[in-house]
Each structure stands twice: as C-alpha cells, then as structure tokens.
Amino acid sequence: MTKVLAVGQYSDIDLKALNADFGAPPLEDLARIADLPESDRAQVTALAYKGHHALDGAVMDLLPGLKLIANFGVGYDAINIADASARGITVTNTPNVLNDDVADLAVALLVMEQRKLTASEQWMRDGRWPTEGAYPLARKMSGRKVGVLGMGRIGREIADRLAAFKCEIHYQSRSRKDAPDGWTYHADPVALAGAVDDLVIAVVGGPETVGFVSAEVIEALGPDGIIVNIARGTVIDEPALLDALESGRLRGAGLDVFLNEPDIDPRFLALPNVTVLPHVGSATAETRAAMGDLQRQNIHAHLQGQALVTPVN
Ligand code: 8YV
Numbered sequence: 001m002t003k004v005l006a007v008g009q010y011s012d013i014d015l016k017a018l019n020a021d022f023g024a025p026p027l028e029d030l031a032r033i034a035d036l037p038e039s040d041r042a043q044v045t046a047l048a049y050k051g052h053h054a055l056d057g058a059v060m061d062l063l064p065g066l067k068l069i070a071n072f073g074v075g076y077d078a079i080n081i082a083d084a085s086a087r088g089i090t091v092t093n094t095p096n097v098l099n100d101d102v103a104d105l106a107v108a109l110l111v112m113e114q115r116k117l118t119a120s121e122q123w124m125r126d127g128r129w130p131t132e133g134a135y136p137l138a139r140k141m142s143g144r145k146v147g148v149l150g151m152g153r154i155g156r157e158i159a160d161r162l163a164a165f166k167c168e169i170h171y172q173s174r175s176r177k178d179a180p181d182g183w184t185y186h187a188d189p190v191a192l193a194g195a196v197d198d199l200v201i202a203v204v205g206g207p208e209t210v211g212f213v214s215a216e217v218i219e220a221l222g223p224d225g226i227i228v229n230i231a232r233g234t235v236i237d238e239p240a241l242l243d244a245l246e247s248g249r250l251r252g253a254g255l256d257v258f259l260n261e262p263d264i265d266p267r268f269l270a271l272p273n274v275t276v277l278p279h280v281g282s283a284t285a286e287t288r289a290a291m292g293d294l295q296r297q298n299i300h301a302h303l304q305g306q307a308l309v310t311p312v313n
Helices: 012-022 030-035 038-043 081-086 099-115 117-125 128-132 153-164 189-195 215-221 238-247 285-303
Strands: 004-008 046-050 068-071 090-092 145-149 168-172 184-186 198-201 226-229 252-255 274-276
Touching: 004 012, 004 030, 012 046, 012 285, 046 285, 068 285, 081 090, 090 285, 099 117, 099 153, 099 198, 099 226, 099 252, 099 274, 117 128, 145 153, 145 189, 153 168, 153 198, 168 189, 184 189, 189 215, 198 215, 215 238, 238 252
Parallel strands: 004 046, 046 068, 068 090, 145 168, 145 198, 168 184, 198 226, 226 252, 252 274
Antiparallel strands: none
C-alpha cells in the first residue's frame, strides 16, 4: 500500500499520472475505503479525492495517518473542513485553472436560454424548418441587466464576459469589490434580484450558502428573468425554482448543477424553459488536465514536506 490513496472517477490521463507518480490505482468511491485492510489504511497520509459525496470525519477516521486531502475541484463543499481541521488534516483544492471554462459555460447557458438555441436546433434537426418555417422569435441577450451573485474569481470572469456582451453588471458579494466603473454593488441577494433582468449564481457551495437563492429572491427577479447556476445545486431553493418555472413566475433557467446529481429532479427534464447540462463547467480536456496537475502538485508538496500549493484550511 502506498502513502497516497486515490478515490474517484478519474480520466485516463489522471489514472496514468496517479499511477506513475504514486502507484495509486483509485478506488471507485469513498465507501470502498472500509474494505481495505486496516494495515493498508494505516499507511495512507494523502487522499486524492474526486467526487461530490460527503467526506466527513467518519471517513477520515478510517485513515488514522491522514494528513492531506487533495480535492480535484475548486469546490470542496463535499468535504467537512471542520472535521478535517479537528484531525490535523489539510485540505487542498484546484482554484483558478477552471475559471475560464466555468465562466464560458455560464455565459453560454444565458445565451442558450435567451436565444432558445437548443430548441431551435432541435426544430431544424426535426425537419420543421422547411415544413413549418422559421423558429419562433427568442429574446435578446446583449444589453440586459445581469446580476452576478458571488464576485469571487469565477464571478469576476463571468462579469467581464457579460460586460463584453454590453450587459449592465450588478453584483452581490460578501464585500464590495474593486470593480470597473458602472458596476453596481448590492448588499443582499433580494436587492440584487430586484435590480436586474437575469441572475447568474457563482457563490461557493457549502453550508453557508444553502438556499441562498430563496423563493423571495426568485420572486424579486420576476417573470421575465432567467437564472443561471454554475455553482452548486444547494445554493438554490430547488422546489421554489421548479414551482416558479412551472407556473411562469420565472421565464427560464440555465443549469449546470443540481441537487442529488446525477439523479436530478425529473421535473427539470419536462420543462421547455430550462437548459440543463450534466455538471460540465470544467469539463474540457485542457482544464481537467490542469486540475489533475494541481491536485498532484499538492500531493508531491505534502510528500516532500514542502508548503502546499493551494490549501483551504
Ligand atoms: C468538479 C466542480 O470538480 O471544481 C468544481 O468545484 O464542481 C467540478 O469542476 C468536477 O465535477 C470533477 O469532480
């Protein structure tokens, strides 16, 4: 047994690299850790984790020598940081390398939903253009007032892109940011939603943002609004979102993240006013390679007793 244990569904590139660097063939999921012999578990000092299932103290206690959890992903909401800190375990993530991809996708979701791109492409593929004529008119995206909820690194990339689409930028964040002239700060999400046409969610996941986009926020956005979520499903009150979409109190949504992925609420799939994507924000070969590199850099630093590259606790 090596000192490094990998858990999760890795790409071939990552599998090769994990094996070459650490001789660490991954376990499929966290539940498999308990199946390892106690003597093997005792040797593990670093856990390379890729996944969204809860990794809490009970799992950590199966690896009594654990010092590092190197998460594959910027969001580490699945990992109980308090449990890790209490056990002297440092957690690392993979920030920045995915900002462009996730921001690209957020803007794409807004364009797709405003312009009805999926439905109009389907119109063409179904042969309806020659028989029924032009696809019904969609809505203009450029120039809308867009609220970015969460002005961290990804939020900023999204806002910069939307500014290039001539959108009026509003944002809400824990604090006012050093933003370009003309961007408007709002102290809370309801005020933000009330001031804009559409809302893009880019806050971190985790306990402090559960249900942050509440029924009240959705109501404040109003029936002409689109909500885009590239953050975490937990950030939206999902039943309230579904009710608003089904009843027309919200015009549409572009969603890359959901509660209970991949077994999402089937009501989403029945809605014509939602663009759904299977959590592909960072899913390009280039970005996933960079994320894997950063995960392994943190493990190398740990094994060599050097400062970790991207610690979160
Ligand atoms: C996941 C993500 O990491 O980085 C994040 O926070 O949500 C994604 O990039 C990806 O699904 C791999 O697990």
